[in-house]
Amino acid sequence: MSTLTRYRWWFVTAAFLVAFTLFTAEFQQPQTTAVLAATLRQSTPLVLGALCGILCERSGVINIGIEGQMLMSAFAGFVVASSTGDLLLGVAAGIGCGMLMGAFLAFLSVSLRGDQIIAGTVLNIAAIGLTSFFFQQGRSLPSGKTSIIKIGPLADLPVVGRVLFSNRPLTYLTMLLVPVLWYTLFRTTWGLRTRAVGEHPSAAETVGVSVVRIRYLNLILGGGLAGMGGAYLSLEAVGSFERMMTNGKGFVALAVMIFGRWNPVGAWGAALLFGYANAVQTQFQFRGWLADDPQFIGMMPFIVTIVVVAGFVGRARPPASIGQPYSRE
Amino acid sequence: MDDPITQSPTNDPPALEAVGICKRFDTVVANQDVNLRIGKGQIHALLGENGAGKSTLVNILFGLYRADEGEVRVNGRPVRMNSPHDAIDHHIGMVHQHFQLVPVLTVAENIVLGHEPTRGRGLLDLDRAATEVSELGKRFGLEVDPRATVEDLPVGMQQRVEILRALYRKADILILDEPTAVLTPQETDHLLEVLRGLAAEGVAIVFITHKLREVLAVADRVTVMRGGRVVGTTTPAETDQAGLAEMMVGRSVVLRVAKTEARPEAGVLEIRDLHVRDVRDRPAVDGLSLVVRSGEIFGIAGVDGNGQRELVEAMTGLRMSDSGSILLDGSDITGRTPRQISQLGVAHIPEDREKHGLIGPHSIADNLVLNRYFRAPYARRGLRQLDAIDNEAERLVADYDIRTESIGATARSLSGGNKQKVITARELSHGARLLVASQPTRGIDVGSIEFVHQQIVGQRDIGVAVLLISAELDEILSLSDRIGVIFKGRLVAIADAGDLDRATIGRLMGAGADAA
Ligand SMILES: Nc1ncnc2c1ncn2[C@@H]1O[C@H](COP(=O)(O)OP(=O)(O)O)[C@@H](O)[C@H]1O
Numbered sequence: 154m155s156t157l158t159r160y161r162w163w164f165v166t167a168a169f170l171v172a173f174t175l176f177t178a179e180f181q182q183p184q185t186t187a188v189l190a191a192t193l194r195q196s197t198p199l200v201l202g203a204l205c206g207i208l209c210e211r212s213g214v215i216n217i218g219i220e221g222q223m224l225m226s227a228f229a230g231f232v233v234a235s236s237t238g239d240l241l242l243g244v245a246a247g248i249g250c251g252m253l254m255g256a257f258l259a260f261l262s263v264s265l266r267g268d269q270i271i272a273g274t275v276l277n278i279a280a281i282g283l284t285s286f287f288f289q290q291g292r293s294l295p296s297g298k299t300s301i302i303k304i305g306p307l308a309d310l311p312v313v314g315r316v317l318f319s320n321r322p323l324t325y326l327t328m329l330l331v332p333v334l335w336y337t338l339f340r341t342t343w344g345l346r347t348r349a350v351g352e353h354p355s356a357a358e359t360v361g362v363s364v365v366r367i368r369y370l371n372l373i374l375g376g377g378l379a380g381m382g383g384a385y386l387s388l389e390a391v392g393s394f395e396r397m398m399t400n401g402k403g404f405v406a407l408a409v410m411i412f413g414r415w416n417p418v419g420a421w422g423a424a425l426l427f428g429y430a431n432a433v434q435t436q437f438q439f440r441g442w443l444a445d446d447p448q449f450i451g452m453m454p455f456i457v458t459i460v461v462v463a464g465f466v467g468r469a470r471p472p473a474s475i476g477q478p479y480s481r482e
Numbered sequence: 483m484d485d486p487i488t489q490s491p492t493n494d495p496p497a498l499e500a501v502g503i504c505k506r507f508d509t510v511v512a513n514q515d516v517n518l519r520i521g522k523g524q525i526h527a528l529l530g531e532n533g534a535g536k537s538t539l540v541n542i543l544f545g546l547y548r549a550d551e552g553e554v555r556v557n558g559r560p561v562r563m564n565s566p567h568d569a570i571d572h573h574i575g576m577v578h579q580h581f582q583l584v585p586v587l588t589v590a591e592n593i594v595l596g597h598e599p600t601r602g603r604g605l606l607d608l609d610r611a612a613t614e615v616s617e618l619g620k621r622f623g624l625e626v627d628p629r630a631t632v633e634d635l636p637v638g639m640q641q642r643v644e645i646l647r648a649l650y651r652k653a654d655i656l657i658l659d660e661p662t663a664v665l666t667p668q669e670t671d672h673l674l675e676v677l678r679g680l681a682a683e684g685v686a687i688v689f690i691t692h693k694l695r696e697v698l699a700v701a702d703r704v705t706v707m708r709g710g711r712v713v714g715t716t717t718p719a720e721t722d723q724a725g726l727a728e729m730m731v732g733r734s735v736v737l738r739v740a741k742t743e744a745r746p747e748a749g750v751l752e753i754r755d756l757h758v759r760d761v762r763d764r765p766a767v768d769g770l771s772l773v774v775r776s777g778e779i780f781g782i783a784g785v786d787g788n789g790q791r792e793l794v795e796a797m798t799g800l801r802m803s804d805s806g807s808i809l810l811d812g813s814d815i816t817g818r819t820p821r822q823i824s825q826l827g828v829a830h831i832p833e834d835r836e837k838h839g840l841i842g843p844h845s846i847a848d849n850l851v852l853n854r855y856f857r858a859p860y861a862r863r864g865l866r867q868l869d870a871i872d873n874e875a876e877r878l879v880a881d882y883d884i885r886t887e888s889i890g891a892t893a894r895s896l897s898g899g900n901k902q903k904v905i906t907a908r909e910l911s912h913g914a915r916l917l918v919a920s921q922p923t924r925g926i927d928v929g930s931i932e933f934v935h936q937q938i939v940g941q942r943d944i945g946v947a948v949l950l951i952s953a954e955l956d957e958i959l960s961l962s963d964r965i966g967v968i969f970k971g972r973l974v975a976i977a978d979a980g981d982l983d984r985a986t987i988g989r990l991m992g993a994g995a996d997a998a
């Protein structure tokens with residue numbers, strides 16, 4: 154199949170969105186800019202969560218604990234940043250916390266060969282419990298949240314400048330991570346081994362690739378990405394920690410990963426679509442458009458989901474070995 | 483028996499040696515005090531029935547399993563074999579019984595996996611990999627397109643990939659676990675030639691098979707295993723097929739199936755111009771027609787993957803057909819459900835007994851009534867009648883000689899041969915019109931093979947129409963009254979069994995009608 158037919162749904166959807174955006178930009182430039190900027194903001198944690206999911210599942214481990222990893226990391230990042238006043242340290246703490254949880258998930262599902270769904274659920278429940286227990290009202294970030302970095306003259310371009318070139322650091326970093334991860338997954342030895350382990354672990358093992366090592370590595374790195382997503386929420390998007398602030402983003406990230414067919418670039422597109430639907434919805438509510446039918450507006454992201462799922466149904470093929478604990482004998 | 487290796491004038495230590503290997507899985511003793519020595523440049527056949535412990539032994543030699551006791555030596559020195567990594571480091575390569583290839587990756591990717599050529603810092607150099615694979619293929623007569631995706635290749639090609647993968651790692655000890663089980667006779671001949679070439683270059687080869695003919699054709703030495711132990715080591719010059727068979731089974735075996743002339747009557751199954759697609763939506767059965775009459779065995783010979791699976795699935799209601807019709811006693815059963823078809827008297831021995839023949843975690847009793855548990859006397863008003871089920875199960879276990887401690891044991895606890903007996907008992911014990919038997923003896927022991935063959939011939943003799951699908955040409959030849967050869971979803975030849983010889987069928991299997 155040619156790339157064109159294989160990805161026709163993406164192309165159709167993207168073409169429609171671009172046309173729609175150009176159309177609205179003609180009349181409502183400020184709104185369009187706001188919607189697009191919000192799209193990017195909304196999509197960032199989804200992209201990070203989905204990249205985490207991709208690293209895990211490509212190596213054969215289902216991670217439904219992304220939600221928990223993000224929540225716990227959002228908390229850890231916030232606590233460290235608010236007590237030290239150092240945002241960078243906060244972000245590092247978030248990433249480290251995610252990595253630790255990834256290692257824990259690997260211990261449960263790879264070393265102990267436990268059920269991967271249960272292992273992920275353990276992470277989620279632990280995160281909710283711990284963050285609620287240790288949560289203290291009234292803490293704040295002494296230095297505020299991460300600040301906007303304008304990329305020179307590019308930031309002054311109309312629409313694009315505000316949308317793409319005047320963002321906060323983790324947003325840039327996420328945009329950079331997408332092609333980097335795509336490249337590593339499909340062009341490096343580590344990527345090849347990861348895909349082999351996820352598809353057929355015993356085949357990988359017989360050529361001397363250690364399934365356990367690859368899975369640990371991927372789960373820890375993936376945890377770092379989810380942790381960065383958590384840090385993004387508390388330190389870059391909101392600037393404080395709130396109970397249950399991930400609000401299901403870790404699960405939506407899994408849907409994003411599937412729409413994106415376990416491909417970083419695909420997941421990025423899917424996350425943008427979700428972010429866009431959310432941003433349009435927010436914009437409608439903000440303007441009071443269709444105010445008589447608030448339910449209808451609230452439904453929009455879900456309609457988008459359904460349409461996209463219908464387009465992809467039956468064609469996404471997950472890595473063949475996901476969900477199964479591996480043992481050599 | 484003398485050991486020519488220790489007597490050899492050069493006095494080289496054996497390339498690979500297993501000393502006192504023991505291995506247990508729970509209660510099963512898979513290897514008991516096994517000794518094996520493979521000389522440099524020798525083809526050493528490892529012969530034994532299914533379950534004799536051959537795969538277990540070579541998996542230990544390759545570091546996949548860890549031996550409970552014993553030692554592996556390479557070139558005379560004891561080595562640690564904790565993982566395939568260790569084996570590869572000692573230049574041991576293995577071609578696995580169940581191919582260890584990643585289906586979605588390309589040939590080149592599969593071959594270099596784990597030892598990838600890079601452009602520094604972990605960046606894959608797939609172009610160099612492809613070139614190297616091509617060169618290697620040319621050198622050893624194992625050409626294969628390095629950029630093809632493995633799942634698109636026929637099994638013979640996939641096997642080449644496995645061999646190339648070992649050679650790519652510079653293996654000078656090559657272990658092949660039942661490599662010919664999936665090949666046509668011509669492909670087998672080619673493989674044996676490749677192996678001879680490798681041996682001539684000094685590669686030590688362990689060649690596992692249960693086909694006596696191949697052993698005599700290619701091996702320098704033969705070690706026979708039975709029940710986890712080595713029965714003996716000999717050379718082809720010192721023995722013959724009957725001698726090897728007796729060592730293998732522990733008693734003299736009938737190599738031919740006893741059967742009388744068929745007395746076929748009216749047609750029972752008729753297939754007209756059937757078209758069926760496979761899982762990936764490509765045409766698999768492509769205009770196939772045949773008639774099977776009451777009281778005859780119609781054998782379909784062919785290499786795996788030429789539409790056999792889809793044909794059987796369409797006939798038993800497991801897969802929709804595109805067009806054409808399937809008639810049972812003159813009435814159309816195309817598109818009926820599996821249960822309807824089974825109730826009409828179609829017995830089915832499926833190709834994959836673990837997946838489609840049994841429910842592993844359920845009891846043997848439940849599995850024995852799997853095709854009629856829902857009707858009297860096994861169920862009344864929706865309630866299962868456990869006494870009736872148990873009585874029937876006890877009767878079948880006795881009649882079909884199913885070796886188990888209890889009918890309440892799980893089906894998956896049985897050995898392969900006994901699993902097949904459960905399926906045979908269930909399908910044949912209540913008056914079938916048509917028996918569809920797909921690879922009925924794949925991977926089971928000789929005793930069970932004899933039993934299943936007798937059952938099939940017995941069914942024929944009481945007037946059942948039998949459609950036998952098998953990749954084992956010997957099985958087709960010894961059982962069938964008529965033979966059809968399937969190639970790319972069509973029967974390229976249909977003839978009475980006496981009118982087709984091995985070589986012709988082999989050619990038809992490999993290249994369709996143009997070849998004959
Ligand atoms: N991974 C395993 N777990 C449990 N039992 C096994 C395993 N592998 C092999 N066995 C058992 O060990 C015995 C020898 O099997 P195997 O080495 O595969 O025989 P062969 O290759 O000669 O057919 C059989 O009874 C088989 O059921």
Ligand SMILES: [Mg+2]
Binds near residue numbers: 537659
């Ligand atoms: Mg075996």
